[in-house]
Amino acid sequence: MKTKSGLWNSILENRVIYLMLLPGLFFLVVFALYPISWIMKNMFYHYTSYGDYDFIGLQNFAKLVTDSMFWNAVLNTVIYAIGKMVLTIPIAFLLAYVLNTKFRGRMIFRTVFFMPTIISVSVMSMVFYLIFNPYNGTVNQMLMQLGLIARPINWFDGKMSMTTVLLVAIWGAVGNYMIYFLSGLQTIPRDVYESAEIDGATGWAKLRYITIPMMAPITQMVVMLALTQAFKDYENILVLTGGGPNGKTEVLYLYIYRLLFPMGDAGGATVLQYGYGSAVSFATAVLVGVITIFYLRWSKRMSETY
Amino acid sequence: MDPKAKKFTKKTVLYVTLAICAVVTIYPVFYALVGGLKTNMEMLAGGTLLPKEPQFQNYKTVWEKANFAQYTMNSLFMCFFSTLGAVIISALTAYCLERRKFPGRKVIYSLYMATMFIALGSVTLRPLYLLAVKVNLHNTLWPVILINIGAQGTNIFLITKFISGLPKELDEAAMLDGCGPFRIFWNVLLPLLKPIMAVVALFQFRHTWNDYITSSVFTMTQPQLRPLTVGVVQLKYGASAAAEWHLMMAGAAISILPMLLIYCICNKYFMTGVVDGSVKG
Secondary structure (H helix, E strand, C coil), X not given: CCCHHHHHHXXXXXXXXXXXXXXXXXXHHHHHHHHHHHHHHHCCEEEECCCCEEECCXXXXXXXXXXXXXXXXXHHHHHHHHHHHHHHHHHXXXXXXXXXXXXXXXXXXXXXXXXXXXXXXXXXXXXXXXXXXXXXXXXXXXXXXXXXXXXXCCCCCCCCHHHHHHHHHHHHHHHHHHXXXXXXXXXXXXXXXXXXXXXXXXXXXXXXXXXXXXXXXXXXXXXXXXXXXXXXXXXXXXHHCCCCCCCXXXXXXXXXXXXXXXXXXXXXXXXXXXXXXXXXXXXXXXXXHHHHHHHHHHHHHHHHHC | CCXXXXXXXXXXXXXXXXXXHHHHHHHHHHHHHHHCCCCHHHHHHCCCCCCCCCCCHHHHHHHHCCCHHHHHHHHHHHHHHHHHHHHHHHHHHHHHHHHCCCCCHHHHHHHHHHHHHCCCHHXXXXXXXXXXXXXXXXXXXXXXHHHHHCCCHHHHHHHHHHHHCCCCHHHHHHHHCCCCHHHHHHHHHHHHHHHHHHHHHHHHHHHHHHCCHHHHHHCCCCHHXXXXXXXXXXXXXXXXXXXXXXXXXXXXXXXXXXXXXXXXXHHHHHHHHHHHCCCCC
Protein backbone atom coordinates (compact mmCIF):
# COMPACT_ATOMS: atom_id res chain seq x y z
CA MET A 1 0.00 0.00 0.00
CA LYS A 2 1.26 3.40 -0.92
CA THR A 3 1.15 6.10 1.73
CA LYS A 4 0.92 9.76 0.89
CA SER A 5 4.60 10.31 1.60
CA GLY A 6 5.35 7.30 -0.61
CA LEU A 7 3.61 9.01 -3.50
CA TRP A 8 5.47 12.21 -2.76
CA ASN A 9 8.74 10.29 -2.72
CA SER A 10 8.13 8.74 -6.09
CA ILE A 11 7.21 12.15 -7.50
CA LEU A 12 10.48 13.52 -6.16
CA GLU A 13 12.37 10.56 -7.53
CA ASN A 14 10.98 11.24 -10.97
CA ARG A 15 11.51 14.99 -10.98
CA VAL A 16 13.80 14.81 -14.01
CA ILE A 17 11.04 12.98 -15.89
CA TYR A 18 8.53 15.69 -15.10
CA LEU A 19 11.02 18.27 -16.25
CA MET A 20 11.41 16.38 -19.53
CA LEU A 21 7.64 16.17 -19.93
CA LEU A 22 7.20 19.87 -19.30
CA PRO A 23 7.55 21.16 -22.88
CA GLY A 24 5.07 18.60 -24.17
CA LEU A 25 2.65 19.28 -21.33
CA PHE A 26 2.82 22.98 -22.07
CA PHE A 27 1.62 22.33 -25.61
CA LEU A 28 -1.01 19.84 -24.45
CA VAL A 29 -2.45 22.31 -21.96
CA VAL A 30 -2.27 25.49 -24.04
CA PHE A 31 -3.18 24.15 -27.47
CA ALA A 32 -5.58 21.32 -26.65
CA LEU A 33 -7.04 21.63 -23.16
CA TYR A 34 -7.33 25.41 -22.96
CA PRO A 35 -9.36 25.84 -26.19
CA ILE A 36 -11.66 22.99 -25.15
CA SER A 37 -12.30 24.58 -21.76
CA TRP A 38 -12.85 27.96 -23.46
CA ILE A 39 -15.56 26.43 -25.63
CA MET A 40 -17.17 24.54 -22.76
CA LYS A 41 -17.42 27.77 -20.82
CA ASN A 42 -18.44 30.22 -23.52
CA MET A 43 -21.16 28.06 -24.98
CA PHE A 44 -23.24 29.19 -21.99
CA TYR A 45 -22.65 32.88 -22.70
CA HIS A 46 -24.03 35.50 -25.03
CA TYR A 47 -20.63 36.60 -26.26
CA THR A 48 -20.07 38.55 -29.47
CA SER A 49 -17.40 40.74 -31.00
CA TYR A 50 -19.47 43.76 -29.85
CA GLY A 51 -18.24 43.00 -26.35
CA ASP A 52 -21.46 41.53 -24.90
CA TYR A 53 -20.73 38.96 -22.27
CA ASP A 54 -23.74 37.59 -20.39
CA PHE A 55 -24.43 34.20 -18.93
CA ILE A 56 -27.51 32.82 -20.70
CA GLY A 57 -27.52 29.17 -19.69
CA LEU A 58 -28.72 26.89 -22.46
CA GLN A 59 -30.17 29.58 -24.71
CA ASN A 60 -27.47 29.05 -27.32
CA PHE A 61 -28.57 25.46 -27.64
CA ALA A 62 -32.22 26.50 -27.89
CA LYS A 63 -31.20 28.80 -30.73
CA LEU A 64 -29.26 25.98 -32.36
CA VAL A 65 -32.32 23.71 -32.51
CA THR A 66 -34.23 26.28 -34.58
CA ASP A 67 -31.24 27.53 -36.61
CA SER A 68 -31.94 26.47 -40.19
CA MET A 69 -28.35 27.27 -41.24
CA PHE A 70 -27.09 24.81 -38.64
CA TRP A 71 -29.35 22.03 -39.88
CA ASN A 72 -28.46 22.85 -43.45
CA ALA A 73 -24.80 22.44 -42.48
CA VAL A 74 -25.57 19.14 -40.72
CA LEU A 75 -27.24 17.85 -43.86
CA ASN A 76 -24.39 18.99 -46.08
CA THR A 77 -21.79 17.49 -43.75
CA VAL A 78 -23.55 14.12 -43.90
CA ILE A 79 -23.88 14.29 -47.69
CA TYR A 80 -20.25 15.29 -48.04
CA ALA A 81 -18.92 12.66 -45.63
CA ILE A 82 -20.95 9.80 -47.09
CA GLY A 83 -20.34 10.91 -50.66
CA LYS A 84 -16.62 11.18 -50.13
CA MET A 85 -16.42 7.82 -48.42
CA VAL A 86 -18.59 5.91 -50.85
CA LEU A 87 -16.58 7.16 -53.81
CA THR A 88 -13.07 7.23 -52.35
CA ILE A 89 -12.87 3.85 -50.65
CA PRO A 90 -13.78 1.59 -53.60
CA ILE A 91 -11.40 3.49 -55.90
CA ALA A 92 -8.64 3.30 -53.30
CA PHE A 93 -9.25 -0.41 -52.81
CA LEU A 94 -9.23 -1.19 -56.52
CA LEU A 95 -6.04 0.76 -57.09
CA ALA A 96 -4.39 -1.00 -54.17
CA TYR A 97 -5.58 -4.38 -55.40
CA VAL A 98 -4.16 -3.79 -58.85
CA LEU A 99 -0.92 -2.29 -57.53
CA ASN A 100 -0.41 -5.26 -55.23
CA THR A 101 0.16 -7.54 -58.21
CA LYS A 102 3.63 -7.76 -59.64
CA PHE A 103 4.23 -5.79 -62.81
CA ARG A 104 6.73 -3.35 -64.15
CA GLY A 105 6.23 0.25 -63.01
CA ARG A 106 3.99 -0.37 -60.03
CA MET A 107 6.21 1.66 -57.70
CA ILE A 108 5.93 4.62 -60.06
CA PHE A 109 2.14 4.33 -60.08
CA ARG A 110 2.07 4.14 -56.28
CA THR A 111 4.19 7.25 -56.00
CA VAL A 112 1.97 9.08 -58.47
CA PHE A 113 -1.32 8.13 -56.80
CA PHE A 114 -0.07 9.12 -53.35
CA MET A 115 1.27 12.47 -54.57
CA PRO A 116 -1.91 14.57 -54.05
CA THR A 117 -1.75 13.97 -50.29
CA ILE A 118 1.47 15.94 -49.91
CA ILE A 119 0.27 19.10 -51.65
CA SER A 120 -1.55 21.91 -49.90
CA VAL A 121 -5.31 21.41 -49.98
CA SER A 122 -5.95 25.14 -50.18
CA VAL A 123 -3.55 25.75 -53.07
CA MET A 124 -4.93 22.81 -55.02
CA SER A 125 -8.48 23.97 -54.38
CA MET A 126 -7.59 27.22 -56.04
CA VAL A 127 -6.10 25.39 -59.02
CA PHE A 128 -9.27 23.29 -59.28
CA TYR A 129 -11.31 26.46 -59.13
CA LEU A 130 -9.76 27.41 -62.46
CA ILE A 131 -9.92 23.89 -63.91
CA PHE A 132 -13.66 23.70 -63.20
CA ASN A 133 -14.30 27.25 -64.35
CA PRO A 134 -17.56 27.19 -66.36
CA TYR A 135 -16.35 29.40 -69.21
CA ASN A 136 -12.75 28.49 -69.91
CA GLY A 137 -11.92 25.69 -67.50
CA THR A 138 -10.34 22.51 -68.79
CA VAL A 139 -13.11 20.18 -67.64
CA ASN A 140 -15.84 21.81 -69.69
CA GLN A 141 -13.58 22.24 -72.70
CA MET A 142 -12.65 18.58 -72.67
CA LEU A 143 -16.20 17.35 -72.18
CA MET A 144 -17.38 19.54 -75.05
CA GLN A 145 -14.60 18.43 -77.36
CA LEU A 146 -15.46 14.81 -76.65
CA GLY A 147 -19.08 15.66 -77.45
CA LEU A 148 -20.31 14.54 -74.04
CA ILE A 149 -22.01 17.84 -73.30
CA ALA A 150 -23.50 20.43 -75.65
CA ARG A 151 -23.32 23.47 -73.39
CA PRO A 152 -20.81 24.27 -70.65
CA ILE A 153 -21.80 22.98 -67.22
CA ASN A 154 -21.74 25.52 -64.41
CA TRP A 155 -19.78 23.47 -61.87
CA PHE A 156 -20.36 26.02 -59.14
CA ASP A 157 -24.13 26.48 -59.31
CA GLY A 158 -26.56 25.16 -56.74
CA LYS A 159 -27.04 21.80 -58.44
CA MET A 160 -23.42 20.95 -59.22
CA SER A 161 -21.35 22.59 -56.49
CA MET A 162 -21.45 19.66 -54.06
CA THR A 163 -20.44 17.27 -56.85
CA THR A 164 -17.51 19.50 -57.72
CA VAL A 165 -16.44 19.71 -54.08
CA LEU A 166 -16.63 15.92 -53.84
CA LEU A 167 -14.63 15.34 -57.03
CA VAL A 168 -11.83 17.55 -55.73
CA ALA A 169 -11.96 15.87 -52.32
CA ILE A 170 -11.69 12.42 -53.90
CA TRP A 171 -8.72 13.53 -55.96
CA GLY A 172 -6.93 14.46 -52.76
CA ALA A 173 -7.93 11.46 -50.65
CA VAL A 174 -7.67 8.32 -52.78
CA GLY A 175 -3.88 8.00 -52.47
CA ASN A 176 -3.95 8.04 -48.70
CA TYR A 177 -6.44 5.19 -48.32
CA MET A 178 -4.81 3.28 -51.16
CA ILE A 179 -1.67 3.06 -49.02
CA TYR A 180 -3.63 1.62 -46.07
CA PHE A 181 -5.21 -0.99 -48.31
CA LEU A 182 -1.85 -1.83 -49.86
CA SER A 183 -0.28 -2.44 -46.47
CA GLY A 184 -3.27 -4.62 -45.57
CA LEU A 185 -3.05 -6.62 -48.78
CA GLN A 186 0.60 -7.31 -48.14
CA THR A 187 -0.25 -9.04 -44.87
CA ILE A 188 -2.33 -11.70 -46.63
CA PRO A 189 0.00 -14.70 -46.84
CA ARG A 190 0.78 -15.94 -50.34
CA ASP A 191 0.10 -19.58 -49.54
CA VAL A 192 -3.58 -18.83 -48.93
CA TYR A 193 -3.84 -17.85 -52.59
CA GLU A 194 -1.68 -20.77 -53.66
CA SER A 195 -3.83 -23.36 -51.96
CA ALA A 196 -6.92 -21.71 -53.45
CA GLU A 197 -5.34 -21.95 -56.89
CA ILE A 198 -4.75 -25.66 -56.36
CA ASP A 199 -8.47 -25.93 -55.62
CA GLY A 200 -9.08 -24.23 -58.95
CA ALA A 201 -10.03 -20.72 -57.81
CA THR A 202 -9.91 -18.07 -60.52
CA GLY A 203 -9.02 -14.40 -60.16
CA TRP A 204 -12.54 -13.29 -59.37
CA ALA A 205 -13.15 -16.08 -56.87
CA LYS A 206 -9.88 -15.28 -55.11
CA LEU A 207 -10.90 -11.62 -54.81
CA ARG A 208 -14.40 -12.46 -53.61
CA TYR A 209 -13.64 -15.29 -51.19
CA ILE A 210 -10.14 -14.52 -49.96
CA THR A 211 -9.10 -10.90 -50.44
CA ILE A 212 -12.30 -9.11 -49.48
CA PRO A 213 -13.04 -11.18 -46.33
CA MET A 214 -9.43 -11.00 -45.18
CA MET A 215 -9.38 -7.25 -45.71
CA ALA A 216 -12.45 -6.70 -43.52
CA PRO A 217 -10.56 -5.51 -40.40
CA ILE A 218 -8.43 -3.04 -42.32
CA THR A 219 -11.46 -1.83 -44.27
CA GLN A 220 -13.21 -1.11 -40.99
CA MET A 221 -10.25 0.97 -39.88
CA VAL A 222 -10.05 2.81 -43.20
CA VAL A 223 -13.78 3.61 -43.16
CA MET A 224 -13.39 4.92 -39.63
CA LEU A 225 -10.42 7.13 -40.57
CA ALA A 226 -12.15 8.32 -43.74
CA LEU A 227 -15.33 9.13 -41.87
CA THR A 228 -13.68 11.18 -39.12
CA GLN A 229 -11.48 12.93 -41.67
CA ALA A 230 -14.45 13.77 -43.89
CA PHE A 231 -16.25 15.40 -40.96
CA LYS A 232 -13.19 17.58 -40.34
CA ASP A 233 -12.74 18.82 -43.92
CA TYR A 234 -13.53 22.43 -44.61
CA GLU A 235 -10.37 24.11 -45.91
CA ASN A 236 -10.99 22.72 -49.39
CA ILE A 237 -14.61 23.91 -49.42
CA LEU A 238 -13.67 27.30 -48.00
CA VAL A 239 -11.34 28.00 -50.92
CA LEU A 240 -13.34 26.24 -53.63
CA THR A 241 -16.86 27.55 -53.03
CA GLY A 242 -16.81 29.44 -49.73
CA GLY A 243 -19.79 27.27 -48.74
CA GLY A 244 -21.90 28.70 -51.52
CA PRO A 245 -23.95 29.17 -53.51
CA ASN A 246 -26.68 29.83 -50.94
CA GLY A 247 -25.07 27.54 -48.38
CA LYS A 248 -25.31 24.53 -50.69
CA THR A 249 -21.82 23.35 -49.76
CA GLU A 250 -21.62 24.74 -46.25
CA VAL A 251 -20.46 22.07 -43.83
CA LEU A 252 -20.45 22.30 -40.03
CA TYR A 253 -16.84 23.32 -39.48
CA LEU A 254 -17.14 25.95 -42.20
CA TYR A 255 -20.24 27.33 -40.53
CA ILE A 256 -18.39 27.49 -37.21
CA TYR A 257 -15.48 29.21 -38.88
CA ARG A 258 -17.83 31.82 -40.28
CA LEU A 259 -19.40 32.48 -36.90
CA LEU A 260 -15.98 33.13 -35.40
CA PHE A 261 -13.91 34.76 -38.14
CA PRO A 262 -14.53 37.30 -40.86
CA MET A 263 -13.74 35.76 -44.19
CA GLY A 264 -12.16 36.74 -47.53
CA ASP A 265 -14.62 36.88 -50.39
CA ALA A 266 -17.56 34.94 -49.00
CA GLY A 267 -18.32 37.45 -46.30
CA GLY A 268 -18.96 35.79 -42.98
CA ALA A 269 -20.87 37.28 -40.11
CA THR A 270 -20.53 40.98 -39.45
CA VAL A 271 -20.91 40.40 -35.73
CA LEU A 272 -18.78 37.46 -34.67
CA GLN A 273 -20.68 35.03 -32.46
CA TYR A 274 -18.17 33.63 -29.99
CA GLY A 275 -20.72 32.18 -27.59
CA TYR A 276 -23.04 30.72 -30.19
CA GLY A 277 -20.07 29.48 -32.23
CA SER A 278 -18.84 27.61 -29.16
CA ALA A 279 -22.24 25.98 -28.75
CA VAL A 280 -22.31 24.93 -32.41
CA SER A 281 -18.84 23.51 -32.22
CA PHE A 282 -19.62 21.59 -29.04
CA ALA A 283 -22.71 20.16 -30.71
CA THR A 284 -20.63 19.25 -33.75
CA ALA A 285 -17.99 17.48 -31.68
CA VAL A 286 -20.71 15.51 -29.89
CA LEU A 287 -22.42 14.67 -33.17
CA VAL A 288 -19.20 13.46 -34.76
CA GLY A 289 -18.35 11.51 -31.61
CA VAL A 290 -21.75 9.83 -31.51
CA ILE A 291 -21.58 8.86 -35.18
CA THR A 292 -18.08 7.47 -34.68
CA ILE A 293 -19.12 5.39 -31.66
CA PHE A 294 -22.22 4.24 -33.49
CA TYR A 295 -20.09 3.13 -36.42
CA LEU A 296 -17.60 1.33 -34.15
CA ARG A 297 -20.43 -0.58 -32.44
CA TRP A 298 -22.04 -1.45 -35.73
CA SER A 299 -18.83 -2.60 -37.40
CA LYS A 300 -17.98 -4.70 -34.34
CA ARG A 301 -21.33 -6.44 -34.55
CA MET A 302 -20.84 -6.92 -38.28
CA SER A 303 -17.48 -8.59 -37.75
CA GLU A 304 -18.94 -10.85 -35.05
CA THR A 305 -21.73 -11.97 -37.36
CA TYR A 306 -19.39 -12.83 -40.21
CA MET B 1 -8.07 -16.76 -77.58
CA ASP B 2 -4.80 -18.44 -76.78
CA PRO B 3 -3.39 -17.80 -73.29
CA LYS B 4 -0.56 -15.64 -74.55
CA ALA B 5 -2.86 -13.20 -76.33
CA LYS B 6 -5.18 -13.22 -73.33
CA LYS B 7 -2.34 -12.30 -71.04
CA PHE B 8 -1.32 -9.54 -73.42
CA THR B 9 -4.81 -7.97 -73.54
CA LYS B 10 -5.04 -8.22 -69.77
CA LYS B 11 -1.76 -6.39 -69.39
CA THR B 12 -2.80 -3.72 -71.90
CA VAL B 13 -6.11 -3.10 -70.13
CA LEU B 14 -4.24 -2.85 -66.82
CA TYR B 15 -1.72 -0.35 -68.11
CA VAL B 16 -4.28 1.77 -69.96
CA THR B 17 -6.55 2.00 -66.89
CA LEU B 18 -3.67 2.88 -64.61
CA ALA B 19 -2.34 5.40 -67.10
CA ILE B 20 -5.74 7.15 -67.25
CA CYS B 21 -5.84 7.30 -63.44
CA ALA B 22 -2.29 8.63 -63.38
CA VAL B 23 -3.11 11.35 -65.91
CA VAL B 24 -6.14 12.44 -63.87
CA THR B 25 -3.95 12.55 -60.76
CA ILE B 26 -1.09 14.45 -62.32
CA TYR B 27 -3.01 16.81 -64.57
CA PRO B 28 -4.09 19.42 -61.96
CA VAL B 29 -0.53 19.73 -60.67
CA PHE B 30 0.81 19.86 -64.20
CA TYR B 31 -1.81 22.51 -65.01
CA ALA B 32 -0.50 24.72 -62.21
CA LEU B 33 3.19 24.21 -62.99
CA VAL B 34 2.78 24.78 -66.73
CA GLY B 35 0.04 27.39 -66.35
CA GLY B 36 2.56 29.59 -64.58
CA LEU B 37 4.58 29.61 -67.79
CA LYS B 38 1.75 30.65 -70.10
CA THR B 39 0.64 34.11 -71.08
CA ASN B 40 -2.62 35.20 -69.56
CA MET B 41 -4.26 35.05 -72.99
CA GLU B 42 -3.32 31.40 -73.33
CA MET B 43 -4.64 30.64 -69.84
CA LEU B 44 -7.95 32.39 -70.38
CA ALA B 45 -8.51 30.86 -73.82
CA GLY B 46 -7.57 27.40 -72.58
CA GLY B 47 -7.35 24.39 -74.87
CA THR B 48 -3.56 24.22 -74.98
CA LEU B 49 -1.45 21.82 -73.01
CA LEU B 50 1.92 23.54 -73.28
CA PRO B 51 2.75 27.23 -73.56
CA LYS B 52 3.78 28.47 -76.98
CA GLU B 53 6.73 30.17 -75.43
CA PRO B 54 7.52 29.69 -71.75
CA GLN B 55 6.98 32.97 -69.91
CA PHE B 56 9.54 32.81 -67.15
CA GLN B 57 8.90 36.43 -66.31
CA ASN B 58 5.61 35.36 -64.69
CA TYR B 59 7.61 33.81 -61.88
CA LYS B 60 9.72 36.92 -61.67
CA THR B 61 6.63 39.13 -61.44
CA VAL B 62 5.07 37.02 -58.70
CA TRP B 63 8.37 36.73 -56.85
CA GLU B 64 9.11 40.44 -56.85
CA LYS B 65 5.83 42.35 -57.26
CA ALA B 66 3.38 39.99 -55.56
CA ASN B 67 5.67 39.63 -52.56
CA PHE B 68 6.31 35.92 -53.00
CA ALA B 69 9.95 36.27 -51.96
CA GLN B 70 8.68 37.40 -48.57
CA TYR B 71 6.02 34.67 -48.42
CA THR B 72 8.60 31.99 -49.18
CA MET B 73 10.84 33.28 -46.40
CA ASN B 74 7.89 33.23 -44.00
CA SER B 75 7.00 29.66 -44.97
CA LEU B 76 10.58 28.50 -44.49
CA PHE B 77 10.87 30.30 -41.16
CA MET B 78 7.70 28.69 -39.88
CA CYS B 79 8.60 25.24 -41.13
CA PHE B 80 12.06 25.34 -39.59
CA PHE B 81 10.92 26.14 -36.06
CA SER B 82 7.76 24.07 -36.22
CA THR B 83 9.67 20.98 -37.35
CA LEU B 84 12.42 21.48 -34.81
CA GLY B 85 9.94 21.97 -31.99
CA ALA B 86 7.80 19.00 -32.98
CA VAL B 87 10.73 16.61 -33.19
CA ILE B 88 12.15 17.60 -29.80
CA ILE B 89 8.83 17.61 -27.97
CA SER B 90 7.43 14.42 -29.39
CA ALA B 91 10.65 12.45 -28.82
CA LEU B 92 11.03 13.67 -25.22
CA THR B 93 7.41 12.97 -24.35
CA ALA B 94 7.32 9.59 -26.09
CA TYR B 95 10.43 8.47 -24.23
CA CYS B 96 9.00 9.41 -20.82
CA LEU B 97 5.64 7.80 -21.52
CA GLU B 98 7.05 4.59 -22.97
CA ARG B 99 10.10 3.88 -20.81
CA ARG B 100 9.34 5.43 -17.44
CA LYS B 101 6.93 4.68 -14.64
CA PHE B 102 5.87 7.70 -12.62
CA PRO B 103 2.73 8.97 -10.90
CA GLY B 104 0.33 10.49 -13.44
CA ARG B 105 1.68 8.58 -16.43
CA LYS B 106 -1.61 6.94 -17.34
CA VAL B 107 -3.56 10.20 -17.14
CA ILE B 108 -1.10 12.05 -19.35
CA TYR B 109 -0.97 9.19 -21.82
CA SER B 110 -4.75 9.04 -22.19
CA LEU B 111 -4.96 12.82 -22.56
CA TYR B 112 -2.59 12.63 -25.52
CA MET B 113 -4.61 9.80 -27.02
CA ALA B 114 -7.80 11.81 -26.55
CA THR B 115 -6.39 14.77 -28.50
CA MET B 116 -6.08 12.47 -31.50
CA PHE B 117 -9.80 11.75 -31.51
CA ILE B 118 -11.41 15.00 -30.51
CA ALA B 119 -11.78 17.38 -33.42
CA LEU B 120 -12.97 20.86 -32.54
CA GLY B 121 -11.64 22.20 -35.80
CA SER B 122 -11.79 25.85 -36.59
CA VAL B 123 -13.25 26.93 -33.28
CA THR B 124 -10.07 26.44 -31.26
CA LEU B 125 -8.44 29.19 -33.29
CA ARG B 126 -10.58 31.90 -31.68
CA PRO B 127 -9.50 31.30 -28.05
CA LEU B 128 -5.92 30.90 -29.21
CA TYR B 129 -6.11 34.14 -31.15
CA LEU B 130 -7.47 35.97 -28.11
CA LEU B 131 -4.71 34.40 -26.04
CA ALA B 132 -2.07 35.55 -28.53
CA VAL B 133 -3.43 39.09 -28.30
CA LYS B 134 -3.22 38.89 -24.52
CA VAL B 135 0.45 37.90 -24.51
CA ASN B 136 1.12 40.31 -27.36
CA LEU B 137 2.34 37.74 -29.88
CA HIS B 138 -0.42 38.26 -32.45
CA ASN B 139 1.75 40.45 -34.65
CA THR B 140 4.31 37.69 -35.14
CA LEU B 141 4.39 34.27 -36.74
CA TRP B 142 5.11 32.56 -33.41
CA PRO B 143 1.49 31.71 -32.55
CA VAL B 144 1.13 30.02 -35.94
CA ILE B 145 4.33 28.05 -35.34
CA LEU B 146 3.25 26.99 -31.85
CA ILE B 147 -0.28 26.05 -32.94
CA ASN B 148 1.15 24.03 -35.79
CA ILE B 149 3.29 22.13 -33.31
CA GLY B 150 0.19 21.62 -31.16
CA ALA B 151 -0.31 18.70 -28.82
CA GLN B 152 1.61 16.27 -31.08
CA GLY B 153 -0.62 13.32 -30.19
CA THR B 154 -0.08 11.40 -33.43
CA ASN B 155 3.67 11.95 -33.52
CA ILE B 156 4.08 10.94 -29.89
CA PHE B 157 2.13 7.80 -30.63
CA LEU B 158 4.33 7.10 -33.65
CA ILE B 159 7.57 7.41 -31.64
CA THR B 160 6.16 5.52 -28.63
CA LYS B 161 5.47 2.57 -30.90
CA PHE B 162 8.97 2.74 -32.29
CA ILE B 163 10.62 2.91 -28.86
CA SER B 164 8.63 -0.08 -27.63
CA GLY B 165 10.36 -2.09 -30.34
CA LEU B 166 13.84 -1.25 -28.99
CA PRO B 167 15.40 -3.60 -26.41
CA LYS B 168 14.97 -2.46 -22.81
CA GLU B 169 18.43 -3.82 -21.94
CA LEU B 170 19.90 -0.71 -23.56
CA ASP B 171 18.32 1.54 -20.93
CA GLU B 172 19.14 -0.84 -18.12
CA ALA B 173 22.79 -1.10 -19.07
CA ALA B 174 23.06 2.68 -19.22
CA MET B 175 21.32 2.97 -15.86
CA LEU B 176 23.85 0.59 -14.30
CA ASP B 177 26.58 2.82 -15.70
CA GLY B 178 25.03 5.62 -13.68
CA CYS B 179 23.19 7.51 -16.42
CA GLY B 180 20.22 9.63 -15.40
CA PRO B 181 16.99 9.56 -17.41
CA PHE B 182 17.98 12.46 -19.62
CA ARG B 183 21.40 10.97 -20.42
CA ILE B 184 19.75 7.66 -21.29
CA PHE B 185 17.37 9.46 -23.60
CA TRP B 186 19.97 11.71 -25.17
CA ASN B 187 22.95 9.37 -25.51
CA VAL B 188 21.38 5.94 -25.82
CA LEU B 189 17.94 6.17 -27.38
CA LEU B 190 17.98 9.35 -29.45
CA PRO B 191 20.61 8.09 -31.92
CA LEU B 192 18.45 5.00 -32.50
CA LEU B 193 15.34 7.08 -33.14
CA LYS B 194 16.67 8.69 -36.32
CA PRO B 195 14.44 6.80 -38.79
CA ILE B 196 11.22 7.59 -36.98
CA MET B 197 12.32 11.16 -36.27
CA ALA B 198 12.80 11.62 -40.00
CA VAL B 199 9.19 10.56 -40.56
CA VAL B 200 7.97 12.92 -37.84
CA ALA B 201 10.04 15.77 -39.29
CA LEU B 202 8.70 15.14 -42.78
CA PHE B 203 5.09 15.03 -41.58
CA GLN B 204 5.52 18.16 -39.52
CA PHE B 205 7.21 20.00 -42.37
CA ARG B 206 4.38 19.06 -44.71
CA HIS B 207 1.77 20.00 -42.14
CA THR B 208 3.26 23.46 -41.59
CA TRP B 209 4.14 24.13 -45.21
CA ASN B 210 0.58 23.29 -46.30
CA ASP B 211 -1.24 24.93 -43.39
CA TYR B 212 -3.72 27.50 -44.55
CA ILE B 213 -6.44 28.25 -42.00
CA THR B 214 -4.23 29.01 -39.00
CA SER B 215 -1.85 31.21 -40.96
CA SER B 216 -4.68 32.97 -42.72
CA VAL B 217 -6.42 33.83 -39.45
CA PHE B 218 -3.27 35.12 -37.78
CA THR B 219 -2.02 37.14 -40.75
CA MET B 220 -5.36 38.66 -41.74
CA THR B 221 -4.18 42.15 -40.85
CA GLN B 222 -0.47 41.43 -41.41
CA PRO B 223 0.12 40.82 -45.14
CA GLN B 224 3.89 40.89 -44.70
CA LEU B 225 3.73 37.82 -42.44
CA ARG B 226 1.80 35.59 -44.85
CA PRO B 227 3.20 32.20 -45.81
CA LEU B 228 2.94 30.90 -49.37
CA THR B 229 -0.40 29.11 -49.04
CA VAL B 230 -2.12 32.26 -47.84
CA GLY B 231 -0.35 34.37 -50.45
CA VAL B 232 -1.54 32.04 -53.21
CA VAL B 233 -5.16 31.95 -52.11
CA GLN B 234 -5.12 35.72 -51.67
CA LEU B 235 -4.42 35.99 -55.40
CA LYS B 236 -7.88 34.51 -55.92
CA TYR B 237 -9.48 37.12 -53.69
CA GLY B 238 -7.39 39.98 -55.09
CA ALA B 239 -9.09 42.74 -57.04
CA SER B 240 -7.51 41.83 -60.36
CA ALA B 241 -7.68 38.06 -59.86
CA ALA B 242 -10.09 37.44 -62.72
CA ALA B 243 -7.60 38.82 -65.17
CA GLU B 244 -4.43 37.20 -63.83
CA TRP B 245 -4.74 33.46 -64.03
CA HIS B 246 -1.15 33.07 -65.17
CA LEU B 247 0.14 34.78 -62.04
CA MET B 248 -2.16 32.73 -59.82
CA MET B 249 -0.70 29.57 -61.31
CA ALA B 250 2.88 30.83 -61.02
CA GLY B 251 2.21 31.49 -57.33
CA ALA B 252 0.66 28.03 -56.88
CA ALA B 253 3.67 26.47 -58.59
CA ILE B 254 6.09 28.23 -56.23
CA SER B 255 4.22 26.78 -53.28
CA ILE B 256 3.85 23.27 -54.75
CA LEU B 257 7.36 22.72 -56.17
CA PRO B 258 9.40 22.46 -52.94
CA MET B 259 6.99 19.87 -51.53
CA LEU B 260 7.07 17.90 -54.79
CA LEU B 261 10.85 17.90 -54.72
CA ILE B 262 10.95 16.61 -51.15
CA TYR B 263 8.39 14.00 -52.10
CA CYS B 264 10.46 12.80 -55.03
CA ILE B 265 13.38 12.16 -52.67
CA CYS B 266 11.52 10.84 -49.61
CA ASN B 267 8.31 9.30 -50.94
CA LYS B 268 8.97 5.99 -49.17
CA TYR B 269 9.14 7.68 -45.76
CA PHE B 270 5.82 9.42 -46.42
CA MET B 271 4.07 6.20 -47.36
CA THR B 272 5.42 4.02 -44.55
CA GLY B 273 4.79 6.80 -42.04
CA VAL B 274 1.13 7.00 -42.99
CA VAL B 275 0.66 3.31 -42.31
CA ASP B 276 2.62 3.26 -39.03
CA GLY B 277 0.71 6.21 -37.66
CA SER B 278 -2.69 4.72 -38.31
CA VAL B 279 -2.85 1.37 -36.59
CA LYS B 280 -3.93 2.64 -33.22
CA GLY B 281 -3.64 0.65 -30.03
